[in-house]
Amino acid sequence: MQENYNQDIQSGALQPDKYQLEAVKALQQRLDSLARGHKPKSLYLFGPVGRGKTLLMDMFYQHLPKSQSIRLHFHHFMAKIHEELNSLQGEANPMQIIAKRWSQHYSIICLDEFFVEDIGDAMILAGLWHALFNEEVSLITTSNAPPNELYRDGLARHRFEPTIELLNKECDCLDLGMGVDYRRLHEADLPYYLKQGTLQQLRSLAESHFGRTKETPSVRIMKREIPCLWHNNKVIGFDFMSLCSGPRSQRDYMELADRYAAIAVHQVPAFSYIPDKDLVHGVEETYQREHQANIVSKLDNEARRFIALVDECYDRKCHLLVTAETDIDKLYQARQLAFPFRRCVSRLFEMQQWGDSVAGNTLVKRRQSVPES
The missing domain is CATH 3.40.50.300 (P-loop containing nucleotide triphosphate hydrolases)
Structure with missing residues (x-):
């Protein structure tokens, strides 16, 4: 070695x-x-x-x-x-x-x-x-x-x-020390991350790599229907809330990343800190109120699912095409998930550098030879 x-x-x-x-x-x-x-x-x-x-x-x-x-x-x-x-x-x-x-x-x-x-x-x-x-x-x-x-x-x-x-x-x-974050050496170029991009821009980006898509109301994943926007056999598009809100699990993202070469997500929000004390209930309620009420935010569940989506796309070398409200660095401004979201940000930056070559409308996915976390 x-x-x-x-x-x-x-x-x-x-x-x-x-x-x-x-x-x-x-x-x-x-x-x-x-x-x-x-x-x-x-x-x-x-x-x-x-x-x-x-x-x-x-x-x-x-x-x-x-x-x-x-x-x-x-x-x-x-x-x-x-x-x-x-x-x-x-x-x-x-x-x-x-x-x-x-x-x-x-x-x-x-x-x-x-x-x-x-x-x-x-x-x-x-x-x-x-x-x-x-x-x-x-x-x-x-x-x-x-x-x-x-x-x-x-x-x-x-x-x-x-x-x-x-x-x-x-x-x-x-x-491993506080040295260079190798994923961010080339962060100026963000070809798959469209800040404040429109749905048409996202679809055009997907079609430029994967060919024409057709509108479709839903896709069947893990024996359940999930609303989607458009797809072909290589890429599929979703609205963020459809994909990352409600009853979604890591297994949904695993199946999607295995089935498609790329997943496109429209309108990823800025996960700002919006207190949600309604989430604080149940077991050891008093402890939670004292210890967690000041960090839980309304979109933390959606943020947690977005982290899972990024992880599965990253591990399976599935491209993630995104339109988002703000810069990658500023996506998560809440508190509870600040630590795990740092990994998510770093991976999003690295995924921008994944090379692509178009041959028969197939995007060849690969990772650059840079260290990963």
């Missing part, structure tokens, strides 16, 4: 970065340990968006024996765990059962974008990783935050603190 990284530096595909080099050395040590038949020490790479965490994870995983390892985005990992938990309802020790199953297939689990945002996942992780580490599974993960900052200000965060202590104990934690 280290040899490949050095070759990319020499060829100019990557820029020299002392923080990345330390991470490469740490990852190479894990590969060397595995080659000697030893269990690699778990590793937790963290740093701001655009510092190359996903790139390094991909390079590392390419050198792992696939019979012993798996690489997943953290959201997809948690989706699998939730499915298994649902199938184990009534079992006395479901976490131990899940950990045993995973350990029988994988000695190394690589997770990209480790992030905790709700009490349910926080509680699942508390038992899950204790059980996985007991089964001698190694964790290699990336995150935008160090373990001590995970689930910060979250509901009943004290119940997650033992998991933080466990991560600090089991993992070497390596900071």
Whole structure:
């Protein structure tokens, strides 16, 4: 791995970065340990968006024996765990059962974008990783935050603190530093992001790459009809609220990004801070009112779905064409999702640089050779 990284530096595909080099050395040590038949020490790479965490994870995983390892985005990992938990309802020790199953297939689990945002996942992780580490599974993960900052200000965060202590104990934690955000080296050119663009401009952009579209009232996704604007077999257009408001899930975006080469979204709003105290209710209501009423905003649910849409398009190399109310940097001005939205902004900038070549009205999707977060 280290040899490949050095070759990319020499060829100019990557820029020299002392923080990345330390991470490469740490990852190479894990590969060397595995080659000697030893269990690699778990590793937790963290740093701001655009510092190359996903790139390094991909390079590392390419050198792992696939019979012993798996690489997943953290959201997809948690989706699998939730499915298994649902199938184990009534079992006395479901976490131990899940950990045993995973350990029988994988000695190394690589997770990209480790992030905790709700009490349910926080509680699942508390038992899950204790059980996985007991089964001698190694964790290699990336995150935008160090373990001590995970689930910060979250509901009943004290119940997650033992998991933080466990991560600090089991993992070497390596900071990728406050260096260059490589995704934003070319941010002046925003070919797929039309600030205050019209619907006709968005459709013209889509048709210039993918050919003529036809108007259609809806598309069937996950056995449900979702209103849309127009489409052909390569691109589909939506109004933002139709796609990111109401009963939408990550699985909807996964299916769309797999089915189409590009998704066009009209009228992405500025997610300004508009207090919504009506959202504060239910379990531990008093705590929430004291702790969360000052950060919840009316469009946070829509913003959370937009983050999920960007993530799935990014991971599946599906182009995202957007008209928006304001600049990428100014899209999210509320409070609750400020941290995860930084990754969303960084990815939107990088996606503007994805190259395209038109051959038979097919846009060839690829990622530039720049580090990812």
